[in-house]
Structures are given as structure tokens and as C-alpha cells.
Amino acid sequence: MSGWIALSNITVRFGALTAVDAVSLDVDKGEIHAVVGENGAGKSTIMNVLFGLLVPDEGTIAIGGTPHAWKTPQDAIAHGIGMVHQHFMLQDSMTVLENVVLCAEPVNRLGIVDFATARAKLEDIIATYGIRSRLDARVADLSVSERQVVEILKVLYREAEVLILDEPTAVLTPQETRSLFEILANFKAAGKAIVIITHKLDEVMEVADTVSVMRGGRLVSSGPREATSKDEIARGIIGGDLPAPRARGPYAPGAPVLKVTDLVARGEGRPVGPVSLEVRKGEIVGVAAVAGNGQAELIETIVGLRRSAGGTVSLDGQDLAGKDVAARRALGLSYIPTDRQRVGLALEARVSENALIGREMESRFRRGLFQIGSQIDAFAREVIARYRIKVAGPRAKTSSMSGGNKQKLVVGRELSRETPLVIAENPTWGVDIGAIDFIHGELVRMRDAGHAILLVSTEIDEILALSDRIVVMFEGRITGSFAASDADRFEIGALMTSHGSGGIQTRDAS
Amino acid sequence: MMATDTGFAARLGPWVAVIAWLFAILLVLMIAVGASLDQAVSGFFNGAFGGRNSAYLMTTIGRSALIIGMALAVLISFRAGLYNIGGEGQLVVGGIVAALVGIYLPGPGPMVLAVGILAAMAAASLWAVLAGALQVYLGVPLLIGSLLLNYPARYISSYLVGHPFRDVAAGLPQTHMVPQGAWIPNFPGTRLDMGIILVLLAAVFTIVYAYRTVPGYRTRMNGLAPDFARASGLPVKRLVFQTLAMSGAIAGLVGAIAVFGVHYRFSDGMLVQPLYAWTGIIAVLMVGMVPWAVPLSGFFFAAVQTGAAGMERTAGIPKEIGLIMQAAIILFVASRLAVVNLAGSARGEGNDDRA
Amino acid sequence: MIALDVLLDPALLQSIPRFLTPILLAALGGALCERAGVFNIGLEGFILTGAFCAVLGAFFFGSPVMGAISAMAGGVLMALIFAEFHLRRPGDPIVVSIAINLLAAGLTLYLLSAIFGVTGAFRDPGIQGFAMIHIPVVRDIPVIGQLFSGQSPLYYIALVVAVAMHFFFRFHRLGLRMRAAGENPQGLVVGGVDPRIVRLYALVACGMLCGLAGAQLSIANVTLFVDNMSAGRGWIAVVAVLLTRGNPLAVLGIALVFGFVDSLSFRVQGYGAPQQFTDMMPYLATLAVLIGLSFWRKTRQTRA
Structure with a gap:
């Protein structure tokens, strides 16, 4: 018995690598189908095949029993398939309306776009599904969740019957996730088929009707949610047993290392801040915020990459005013940036x-101005061994490594400086579970050894797993501050999207 | 993209196609002027490598010294991610300063020569640093600022040799000659000046600097990933000035060699018309900014130019065919290598939010 | 008010459009490329080719319109070469631009001697240049008359294109897609549109506009072709594009400033300043505008 959409024996190869290996998958109307797996398991790849972005090396796609071979996304779109990508594909300078019609413009003979018709159609859709959106707002002014709504509107505008969402909740707070799921339930009720690519098992258990697990390019299992359990899915994803929970030393913070007082950072448009916070020896302070709420500007200002517009930063009691990146690093600061590809x-x-x-x-490493290659290579070998980086050798090109190993190189380089303060910005963004586990372990080890760690992450789970204290930021301000033991996901989520109920929430035990 | 099991022939294929294209273009151009093929070919080789007592070969080598020099100036800045395309202005500034020092500084010839070279290097260096200052302090992208500075250099030098420092008796807009004692001597028995030795020294310096030294390493990192260099605490501003100063100094050296070794004076347009600076840029781009290959490609382009002049003499083909060949070569080769990504880094204007 | 006297000097006003038009046309072409995400700094080569082809067409067909059409064809040819090496093959746009500029310099001189048997310059009474258009009534209004009457037809075309392009980017399908190709091309890919095709359109239109810019130089301002006739105007157009980020109305404004400075320095030459200094003025003015704008942006940011 095959479903309304039947992918059979799909194989995709990138050179020597087989990203998807003979996978067959069925999706039915009126169901939410979750595809889960690690980064690199092939789940995005197979969905890109369904959407026509990739042409499979082998295998077929059939809809309602009719086989199709897409050459471009246009073919897939024409047959009612729509996809919301993990990284939004929007034009920031355009309005919501312009974004929605782009590539599906109603035009007259001269190619002039008929915005009135498009607006009417879109308002109809908005009313039908109970979606909220401002059609004339510029995308640049929208929050992340509002942008996601624009992506969904684009798909609906093209009259899609199948919605593919790639990691839709990765950037959302728990509240935003809940309202997304409400919209998806409306689609399901309207008989549309929905595919969610995700790695968050709680969400899978909450909304999915069918769960397919992928690992290493193969389909491990596929079946109704009722017939499986969270543990079974997790074991399927990893291909073995879950790692033991991490042991960490007792929380015994020492003297303050980083002190930020009323810091104002220059932003694009409006400034960020004022922000005050403190990180002490032997603690991890987690800053939770949705991307784009000033945490990046805050970190850049502390590191010295961005000019401050007021307030002070001190490191081990030394005022950092007027000091450049090199001077700040020399005083005892290490920095693991979000963007390892460009900044790290x-x-x-x-x-x-x-x-x-x-x-x-x-x-x-040098004799006068001349470098000593053998010493440099020897040092690189130490880092490679110490941080278990998989690479051909110190002279290999950095781009030849996988994402996880690249990140381990950044983490290794920075942590091995053994500075009093470590700033880690989304340190496990887009890396595999093994590397996440390793990097988390190293950060906790540093904390146990008495270093002060400022962790910034958009993932609430990561913040909860590592932090001793949690600070929440929204629109450039701190909206809450907790001891980790008092933290509640939903409360954090609420503070990540609003200024809270009057003033700053503080339930700091110490 | 995997070239694991493609054979030698398969990898050679595209290059054969490139060469076939180039020859087809040349053939069309020659037919257009009704030139005979074998005259053209023999004219080319004679013009590039032949002549009585290898006189043309010496011209080629002499010209390649200037082109390689300009290529080295480009190389140093491009590898640092600094798109200094104002080599022409720096060259002209170096040339005019060298000529004025050579003519008006009294003293023994060798000393005049040495001071002239150093003054030319310093002046050209300043001209390049000026473009850097426009970028760092005033937010004018280097690619544009350095290029726009070519024009003042060109017109100011043109004014100087056309009015205050003109050799009126000569009729043309040019300076007097520098005294013979200050000339760069020729290799014995040839008409090739020893300027090429200075250029080769500059080449050795550039290669050692690029691969073996700490500032070379920092420069390279800044060129490959500017955000990475900044976040890692490299002294980015200082690297900009240091690199541009070196780049300009080499261009100035080339200007001095042209004055003291080739023309013995500065005449209007003598450093602009032959497009030394632009040829230097394409000589670097053709070999994908690999330092050791630059002298070879510099020589190659010099031979294309002198060969084209030979084709004009023997076969009546306009010598601009050399320019067309250069452009075609750079189009086919550079678009195949695709190792350079200039545009990405050239666009980023200084973001003033950043310290 | 001596200053105002100089500024409103009829001869000065009358000459602004002749300096403004080539820069405006080329910069509008550059604006299309900029908005569509093609970093085209080969405008200089496009213009030079256009100037040569204009003379070619105007001479052999004896008509300035044919001159303009062949100028556009020449510009499009260069644009197609650009597209072949930058869009179809992965050539870096700066490298391709530099090659295009060299190619135009070489090809025009080569063909000059191949076709006309001359080196350096070609002038002939057989080259039919554009006649200036005198608009009744308008021509008698002070200031306006000098600015808007008695000018080359290409000037009026340039003004119309600038305004039309403003609406094109907002309301035309291709205009929207060009903006997307420049801003987030992946957004087009997932919509099933190949951004390279969109960019090809931008390049071709840029070739036409730059061709017309060249025609203005060689068959409207004068009727002859000389070596390196574009003389850096392509670079000034590139600056105008970068400064305005490809906004056509802002391009018009900047071109007006440059045109004014050009004609002013042309006038100053009449008062006995050395020619080299007046030749230098446009470039110094360009630098000054660049610096001024960056200061303006800085202060605006600080206040924010």
C-alpha cells in the first residue's frame, strides 16, 4: 500500500559521498509526517529531491500514482509542492506582499505586476487559515517567526497541497512553536500533507502522525507515532544507546571575571542596550535570545569588534575601554564565534x-620575523590530537573538514589558550551529535577548572543543559535573569519574545 | 567536481579547447586585415625572442622586468585582500619623482641613482598609502579610491613635464635627460639594463615575505578571511598600511627603473600608454596569485606584447592584437581557474559600526 | 552675487547635459547590474566599444540613428562576453571586468586601423552625428531652456530611462526579480527562477545603455573617435552606482553633480587654467563626493 506521495528508492550522491541511499517514503494527505535524524542523515537532501532542487541519481517520485521527474523546483511547485527552508529565502528590502508574489507574479501583457489581485487572494488565504501578517511591512522589520509566516504564505499562495518545513522550530520560542503547530493543524484539517524535518523529539511526539527516522543516508524506520516511543526514535537516530548524562562539579562561583555595566552597543538602526551582566569564575552564564535581539552586537562589543556607545566592560578588574581586539585577547579573553566559516x-x-x-x-613559533614551520605543525598536531579532530594532517586545507571538525578546531584553538574568560556564541550550531557532546563536555570541564564562561545560544535546550545562571535578552535589553535551578522553558520562551510583565524578572538565588 | 577517476586526457581537454579558441580568435583578426599566417607567426617569434644580437629578446626581457615589477606590487596587495588597482598612479608618481631627483640632485652618479630610486619608492609608497587612508578613515573602497588616484597622478605629472620642468628645446612634453652617470648600466655587450636584477631581488623578497615571515602570514590570513583576521585580533589597519606601502614602493621602484634604465627621462604618458600596471594585474590573476609563477607569467605577457609589435612590423597586423590576446587569455584562463574571488571582498566598504 | 552669476551662466548650463549624459546612461546600466547582483566594473570597456561602434554605424549607414543602434549592438556584444565568462563560467567579475576593459581598448584600436587604416583617431565628414533638438517655447525659458532644449536626443532618452527604471524596479516582474537576484538569489532558485538568466537580462540592458553612452561621446558631443575616448567615465559611473546602490533616481542626482563639475571645469579652462588641472577635476570631484557621502553616513549613524 503506497501513499499519496510515494518516493521510491531515492539515491543521491555528491561525488564519492552517498547522501541518500535507496530511501522510500510515503506521505499521505491530512497527515503530519515527521522526518527525524542527525545533521547529515540525509533528511534535508531527500526533501530537496521532493521539491525539485536536487535531481536524484536513482529512484522515482509519484503523486497519486502518477510518476514525475522534476527538473527544477518550478515543476514541483506546479504539482502542488511547497517548501519552507531552514534558512529563509526572503528578500529583506521587499514587503511581505512583494516577497509572496515573487516568482509567481500575476502580470499583464507588459509584465507589470498586478498587486491588487495578489493582495485580494492573499487576504483570502489569511482569513481562511487564521494567520496574522502585515502585507505592507518590510521583511527586514519582521521578527523571525513573522518571517516564517511569510514563507508559509508563499507556499499557500502557490496553492500547495504538500508543505515541507525544514527545521521550522529551530528559531522559534516555545510559544511561537505552539502557534505554528496550531496553523499546521488547520492545514491538516484542510486535507493538506505536511512534512516536518526536525531533530526535536518532544515536538515529534506532540504533533506527528507518522515518524520516519533517518541515519547516514538510510531510512531506519517509518511508521505511525503511536507504534513507537521517544526512546526508540532516539536510539534509531544515533544508532546505539544515548550518551550518559554529563557529570559536573558543584556550583561554586568565585570572583567576577567579566563585568558589563550599562553597556550600549551600536546596532544597525537602533542601538543595543543598556545591558549589565556579570560572569564569575567557575560558572557558565547562558544568554538566551532569539537571533537578532542584540546578543551578537553585545558580544562583538565585549570582544572589541564593535564600538560601544556607552557603559563599561571590565575583565579581571581592568577597564577595557579603548582597547582593541588584540589587547582584550591578551588580557585573557577567548572567543568562539557563531560563524565559523567566516569569522572562526x-x-x-x-x-x-x-x-x-x-x-x-x-x-x-618564530625566529625574528621568520616563522618556524616545524614548530607550527607540531603545535597543530597537538590541537588535533587533544580535541580529537578528524583531518588528514596539519597541512590539510581547512575547508576539507566536516562542520563538526571545523568547530572542534575553533573550540580547541580558543580553549587551549586557557584564558580566564571564554565567550562561546552558538558553539554547536549545525554540528553533529558527537561533536555537540564533545564541545559541551569541554565547556563544562573549563567551568569546573575555574574559568568564567559566557555562553550565547538561540537553542533553549543548550542553555538549559549547560548554564549555571541564565539571562534572557529581547530587543536589545535583558528581560530576565534566573538561577538555572529555577528556570522554566516556557517562562524563558515568554521573556525571549516580550519585555515581560513590568520590569526585569529576577529570581537569582545567589 | 571529483577528479578522482578522470584521466589525464580528460583534464587536458578543456585546456586544448581554450587554446583552440584563442587561435580561432587570432585567425579571425588576422584574416580581417589580410595578413599571411606564416609571416605573422615568424613576426611574432622574431619580435618576442629574435632580432640582431637578440635585440628583440632583450626588449622583451627589459619590458618583462617592468611588468613583473608591477605584478609583484599587485601580488603583495591582492594577497592581503587589498584590491589596489592604482598601480598606474603609483608607477607614474615614482617615475616623475625619480626623473626630477635624477635631473636636479647634484652629486656623483651612483649616489643620484640610489637617492632617485629611494625617493621614487617613498613617493609611490605614499601615493598607495593615501588610497589606504581613504579606505580606512573615510570609507572610500580601496578598489575605487586607488583607481581614481591614477588620474591626478597622470595629470599632475603631465602638467609638470608640460610646463615647469619641460625640456623646451625637445618640443615634446618631457623632462631633460638624467646625467649619464646616474643611468642603470647595461649588461656588458647588450642593450639590456640591469634593472631586471632589482626586480628579481624584489621578487625574491616578495616570495620570502609571503611564505616565510610572520607579517606575510598575517597578511595572507587577512586576505583569505578579513572577518577572521579581525576577530582573531590581527592589527588589520596596520596591515593595510604596511602592505600598501610595500606595494607602492615596488611600483615606485619600477618607475625609477623605467627612468634610470630605459628612457633616461620622463615623458608624458610613457608609463601609462604601455599599460604596465594593468598587464601586471592580469599577470597576477592568470596564475591565481601564486607568487613563484608571477615572474613566468610576467615574461609571457611581455613576449605577447613585443611579439605583437613584431607582427606589426613584418605582417602589417596592428600591434593592438597583443592587447586582444591578453584579454582573451585572461578571460579563458582566469574563468577556468576560478580561484580568485575578488568581488566578494572588494564590495565590503568599511562598516563604521565596527571599531 | 558673482557665484550665482557663474552658476547660471547660459553657456555653462547649456553644456551640463553633454557631460552628464554619458555618465548617466552608463551608470543606469551599472545600476541594473548592481541591483541584479552583478559586480560590473567593466563599464569603461562597454562605453568605449559603444563609442567606436557608433562611429562605425554613423559612417557606413550615414545616419546617427544607425550609429546609436550599432553602439548598442557593440555594448551588448561586450555584455554577452561578460555573461559568458562570469555567468556561464565561474569567472570572477572583477577579473572579467578588467579583461573586458583591456579587450575594448585593444579591439577598438585594432579595428580602427583594420577598417579605416588610421592609428589613434578617426575623423571624417562622413560620420553623421546627432542634431540637437530644439524645443519651441521651452527654449526661451531662462535656465530651463538651456538645460532642456538644444540637447542631443540621447540626453532625453537618458532622463526617461532614469525615471522609468525607478518604476521598473517596483512594479515590473523582471524588476522585482532583478532586485531578488541581487539581494537573495537563493530566493529565486527555490521559486524556480534561475538568477543567472535574470542577471543576463540586466547585463544585456547595461550593454545597450553603455553603448548609448559611448554614442553620446562620439556622435553627439563630437563626431569622431579617438583612442581611449571613454577616458575614465566608466569608472565615474561605477562610483555613481556604488554610491547610490543602484537607485536610478539617486543615480540621476549624482550624474547631475558630476555633469555640473565637468562643465564648470570646462569653463574654468577658458579662463586660462592649465588643461591638466581641468582634466583632473572630475576625478577629484568624484573622490570628494565619495568622502562627503561617507561622512554623511557616519554622522547619520551616530545620531541613530
Whole structure:
């Protein structure tokens, strides 16, 4: 018995790598189908095949029993398939309306777009499904969840019968996730088929009718949710037993290392802040915020990459005013940036060159102005071994490594400096479970050894798993501050999207 | 993209196609002027490598010294991610300063030569740093600022040799000659000046700097990933000025060699018309900014130019065919290599939010 | 008010459009590329080719309209070469631009001697240039008359294109898609539109506009072709594009400033300043505008 949409024996190869290996998947109308798996398990790849972005090397797609071979997304769209990508594909400078019609414009003979017709159709859709959106707002001014709504509107505008959502909740707070699921339930009731790619098992258990698990490009299992359990799915994803919960030393914070007082950072448009916070020896302070709420500007200002517009930052009692990045690093600061591809690493350089950066003036690596290649390679080998980085050797090109290993190189380079303060910004963004586990372990080890760690993450789970204290930011301000033991996901989620109920929420035990 | 099981022939294929294209273009151009193929070919090789006592070969080598020099100036800045395309202005500034020092500084010849070269390097260096300052302090992208500075350099030098420092008796807009004692000597028995030795020294310096030194390493990291360099605490502003100063100094050296070794004076347009600076840029781009290959590609482009002049002499083909060949080569080769990504980094204007 | 006297000097006003038109046309072409995400700094080569082809057409067909049409064809040819090496093959746009500029310099001189047997310059009474258009009534209004009457037809075309392009980017399907190709091309890919095709359209239109810019130089301002006739105007157009981020009305404003400075320095030459200094003025003015704008942006940001 095959479903309304039947993917059979799909195989996709990228050069020597087989990203999807003979996977067959059925999706039915009026169901929410969750596809789960690790990064690199092939779930996005197979959905890109269904959407026509990739042409499979083998296998067929059939809808309602008719086989199809897409050449471009246009073909898939024409047959009622729509996709909301993990990274939104919107035009920031355009309005919601312009974004929605783009590539499906109603035009007259001269190619002039008929915005009135489009608006009427869109208002109809909005009314039908109970969606809220401001059609004339510029996308640049929208929050992340509002942008996601625009992506969904685009799909509905094209009269899609199948909605594919790639990691739709990764950027949402628990409240926003809940309202997304309400919209999806309306679609389901209207007889549409919905595919969600995700790695969040709680959500799967909450909304999915069918669950398919992928690992290493293969389909591990596929069946109704009632017939499986969260543990079984988790074991399927990892291909073995779950790692034991992490042991961490007792919480015994020492003297303050980083002190931020009324800091105002220059932003694009409006400034960020004022923000005050403190990180002490032996603690991890987690900053929870939806992307784009000023946490990046705050960190850049502390690191010295962005000018401050007021307030002070001190490190181990030293005022950092007027000091550049190099001086701040020398005083005892390490920085793991979000964007390892551009900020954390020079991808076209060798592994050893990336490992060396910041240390090139140390006397062991140079004789006068000349570098000592053997010493540099030896150091790179140490980092590779110590942080279990999988790479051909110190002279390999950095771009040849996987995402997880690239991130381990950044983490290794920064943590091995053993500075009093470590700033980690989304340190496990887009890496596999093994690397996440390793990096989390290293951060906790540093904390146990008495370092002060400022962790910024958009993932509430990561914040909850690592932090001793939690600070929540929204629109450039701190909206709440908790001891980790008192933290509640939903309360944090609420503070991530609003200024809270009058003033700053503080339930700091210490 | 995997080239694991493609054979040698398969990898050679595209290059054969490139060469076939180039020859087809040349053939069309030659037919257009009714030139005979074998005259053209022999004219080309004679013009590039032949002549009585290898005189043309010497011209080619002499010209390649100037092109390689300009290529080195480009190389140093491009590898640092600094798109200094104002080499022409820096070259002209170096040339005019060298000529004025050479003519008006009294003293023994060798000293005049040495001071002239150093003054030319310093002046051109300043001209390049000016473009850097426009970027760092005033937010004018280097790609544009350095280029726009070409024009004042060109017109100011043109004014200087056309009015205050003109050799009126000569009729043309040019300076007097520098005294013979300050000339760069020729290799014995040839008409090739020893300027190429200075250029080769500059090449060795550039290669060692790029691969072996700490500032070379920092420059390279800044060129490959500017955000990475900033976040890692490299002294980015200082690198900009240091690199541009070196780049300009080499361009100035080339200007001095042209004055003291080739023309013995500065005449209007003598450093602009032959497009030394632009040829230097394409010589670097053709080999994907690999330092050791730059001298080879510099020589290659010099040979294309002198060969084209030979084709004009023997086969009556306009010598601009050389320019067309250069452009076609760079189009086919550089678009195949695709190792350079200039545009991405050239667009980023200084974001003033950042410290 | 001596200053106002100089500014409203009829001869000065009359000459602004001749300096403004080539820069405006080229910069409008550049604006299309900029908005569509093609980093085209080869405008100089496009213009030069246009100037040569204009003379070619005006000479052999004896008509300035044919000159303009062949100028556009020449510009489009360069644009197609650009597209072949940058869009179809993965060539870096700066490298391709530099090659295009060299190619135009070489090709025009080569063909000049191949076709006309001359080097450096070609002038001939057989080249039919554009006649200036005198508009009745308008021509008698002070200031307006000088600015809007007695000008080359290409000037009026340029003004119309600038305004039309403003609406094109807002209301035309292709205009919207061009903006998307420049801002987030992946958004087009997932919509089933190949951004490279959109960019090809932008490049071709840019080739036409730059061709007309060249025609203004060689068959409207004068009727002859000389070596390196574009003389850096393509670079000034590039600056105008970068400064305005491809906004056509802002391009019009900037071109007006440049045109004014050009004609002013042309007038100053009449008072005996050395020619080199007046030649230098447009470039210094361009730098000054660049610097001024960056200051303006800085202060605006600080206040925010």
C-alpha cells in the first residue's frame, strides 16, 4: 500500500559521498509526517529531491500514482509542492506582499505586476487559515517567526497541497512553536500533507502522525507515532544507546571575571542596550535570545569588534575601554564565534595556519620575523590530537573538514589558550551529535577548572543543559535573569519574545 | 567536481579547447586585415625572442622586468585582500619623482641613482598609502579610491613635464635627460639594463615575505578571511598600511627603473600608454596569485606584447592584437581557474559600526 | 552675487547635459547590474566599444540613428562576453571586468586601423552625428531652456530611462526579480527562477545603455573617435552606482553633480587654467563626493 506521495528508492550522491541511499517514503494527505535524524542523515537532501532542487541519481517520485521527474523546483511547485527552508529565502528590502508574489507574479501583457489581485487572494488565504501578517511591512522589520509566516504564505499562495518545513522550530520560542503547530493543524484539517524535518523529539511526539527516522543516508524506520516511543526514535537516530548524562562539579562561583555595566552597543538602526551582566569564575552564564535581539552586537562589543556607545566592560578588574581586539585577547579573553566559516576560520588556509592564529608572535613559533614551520605543525598536531579532530594532517586545507571538525578546531584553538574568560556564541550550531557532546563536555570541564564562561545560544535546550545562571535578552535589553535551578522553558520562551510583565524578572538565588 | 577517476586526457581537454579558441580568435583578426599566417607567426617569434644580437629578446626581457615589477606590487596587495588597482598612479608618481631627483640632485652618479630610486619608492609608497587612508578613515573602497588616484597622478605629472620642468628645446612634453652617470648600466655587450636584477631581488623578497615571515602570514590570513583576521585580533589597519606601502614602493621602484634604465627621462604618458600596471594585474590573476609563477607569467605577457609589435612590423597586423590576446587569455584562463574571488571582498566598504 | 552669476551662466548650463549624459546612461546600466547582483566594473570597456561602434554605424549607414543602434549592438556584444565568462563560467567579475576593459581598448584600436587604416583617431565628414533638438517655447525659458532644449536626443532618452527604471524596479516582474537576484538569489532558485538568466537580462540592458553612452561621446558631443575616448567615465559611473546602490533616481542626482563639475571645469579652462588641472577635476570631484557621502553616513549613524 503506497501513499499519496510515494518516493521510491531515492539515491543521491555528491561525488564519492552517498547522501541518500535507496530511501522510500510515503506521505499521505491530512497527515503530519515527521522526518527525524542527525545533521547529515540525509533528511534535508531527500526533501530537496521532493521539491525539485536536487535531481536524484536513482529512484522515482509519484503523486497519486502518477510518476514525475522534476527538473527544477518550478515543476514541483506546479504539482502542488511547497517548501519552507531552514534558512529563509526572503528578500529583506521587499514587503511581505512583494516577497509572496515573487516568482509567481500575476502580470499583464507588459509584465507589470498586478498587486491588487495578489493582495485580494492573499487576504483570502489569511482569513481562511487564521494567520496574522502585515502585507505592507518590510521583511527586514519582521521578527523571525513573522518571517516564517511569510514563507508559509508563499507556499499557500502557490496553492500547495504538500508543505515541507525544514527545521521550522529551530528559531522559534516555545510559544511561537505552539502557534505554528496550531496553523499546521488547520492545514491538516484542510486535507493538506505536511512534512516536518526536525531533530526535536518532544515536538515529534506532540504533533506527528507518522515518524520516519533517518541515519547516514538510510531510512531506519517509518511508521505511525503511536507504534513507537521517544526512546526508540532516539536510539534509531544515533544508532546505539544515548550518551550518559554529563557529570559536573558543584556550583561554586568565585570572583567576577567579566563585568558589563550599562553597556550600549551600536546596532544597525537602533542601538543595543543598556545591558549589565556579570560572569564569575567557575560558572557558565547562558544568554538566551532569539537571533537578532542584540546578543551578537553585545558580544562583538565585549570582544572589541564593535564600538560601544556607552557603559563599561571590565575583565579581571581592568577597564577595557579603548582597547582593541588584540589587547582584550591578551588580557585573557577567548572567543568562539557563531560563524565559523567566516569569522572562526580561514577556510582556504591550512589547518596549522588556523590553529596558529593569535599565537604567531610567540617566540617558539618564530625566529625574528621568520616563522618556524616545524614548530607550527607540531603545535597543530597537538590541537588535533587533544580535541580529537578528524583531518588528514596539519597541512590539510581547512575547508576539507566536516562542520563538526571545523568547530572542534575553533573550540580547541580558543580553549587551549586557557584564558580566564571564554565567550562561546552558538558553539554547536549545525554540528553533529558527537561533536555537540564533545564541545559541551569541554565547556563544562573549563567551568569546573575555574574559568568564567559566557555562553550565547538561540537553542533553549543548550542553555538549559549547560548554564549555571541564565539571562534572557529581547530587543536589545535583558528581560530576565534566573538561577538555572529555577528556570522554566516556557517562562524563558515568554521573556525571549516580550519585555515581560513590568520590569526585569529576577529570581537569582545567589 | 571529483577528479578522482578522470584521466589525464580528460583534464587536458578543456585546456586544448581554450587554446583552440584563442587561435580561432587570432585567425579571425588576422584574416580581417589580410595578413599571411606564416609571416605573422615568424613576426611574432622574431619580435618576442629574435632580432640582431637578440635585440628583440632583450626588449622583451627589459619590458618583462617592468611588468613583473608591477605584478609583484599587485601580488603583495591582492594577497592581503587589498584590491589596489592604482598601480598606474603609483608607477607614474615614482617615475616623475625619480626623473626630477635624477635631473636636479647634484652629486656623483651612483649616489643620484640610489637617492632617485629611494625617493621614487617613498613617493609611490605614499601615493598607495593615501588610497589606504581613504579606505580606512573615510570609507572610500580601496578598489575605487586607488583607481581614481591614477588620474591626478597622470595629470599632475603631465602638467609638470608640460610646463615647469619641460625640456623646451625637445618640443615634446618631457623632462631633460638624467646625467649619464646616474643611468642603470647595461649588461656588458647588450642593450639590456640591469634593472631586471632589482626586480628579481624584489621578487625574491616578495616570495620570502609571503611564505616565510610572520607579517606575510598575517597578511595572507587577512586576505583569505578579513572577518577572521579581525576577530582573531590581527592589527588589520596596520596591515593595510604596511602592505600598501610595500606595494607602492615596488611600483615606485619600477618607475625609477623605467627612468634610470630605459628612457633616461620622463615623458608624458610613457608609463601609462604601455599599460604596465594593468598587464601586471592580469599577470597576477592568470596564475591565481601564486607568487613563484608571477615572474613566468610576467615574461609571457611581455613576449605577447613585443611579439605583437613584431607582427606589426613584418605582417602589417596592428600591434593592438597583443592587447586582444591578453584579454582573451585572461578571460579563458582566469574563468577556468576560478580561484580568485575578488568581488566578494572588494564590495565590503568599511562598516563604521565596527571599531 | 558673482557665484550665482557663474552658476547660471547660459553657456555653462547649456553644456551640463553633454557631460552628464554619458555618465548617466552608463551608470543606469551599472545600476541594473548592481541591483541584479552583478559586480560590473567593466563599464569603461562597454562605453568605449559603444563609442567606436557608433562611429562605425554613423559612417557606413550615414545616419546617427544607425550609429546609436550599432553602439548598442557593440555594448551588448561586450555584455554577452561578460555573461559568458562570469555567468556561464565561474569567472570572477572583477577579473572579467578588467579583461573586458583591456579587450575594448585593444579591439577598438585594432579595428580602427583594420577598417579605416588610421592609428589613434578617426575623423571624417562622413560620420553623421546627432542634431540637437530644439524645443519651441521651452527654449526661451531662462535656465530651463538651456538645460532642456538644444540637447542631443540621447540626453532625453537618458532622463526617461532614469525615471522609468525607478518604476521598473517596483512594479515590473523582471524588476522585482532583478532586485531578488541581487539581494537573495537563493530566493529565486527555490521559486524556480534561475538568477543567472535574470542577471543576463540586466547585463544585456547595461550593454545597450553603455553603448548609448559611448554614442553620446562620439556622435553627439563630437563626431569622431579617438583612442581611449571613454577616458575614465566608466569608472565615474561605477562610483555613481556604488554610491547610490543602484537607485536610478539617486543615480540621476549624482550624474547631475558630476555633469555640473565637468562643465564648470570646462569653463574654468577658458579662463586660462592649465588643461591638466581641468582634466583632473572630475576625478577629484568624484573622490570628494565619495568622502562627503561617507561622512554623511557616519554622522547619520551616530545620531541613530
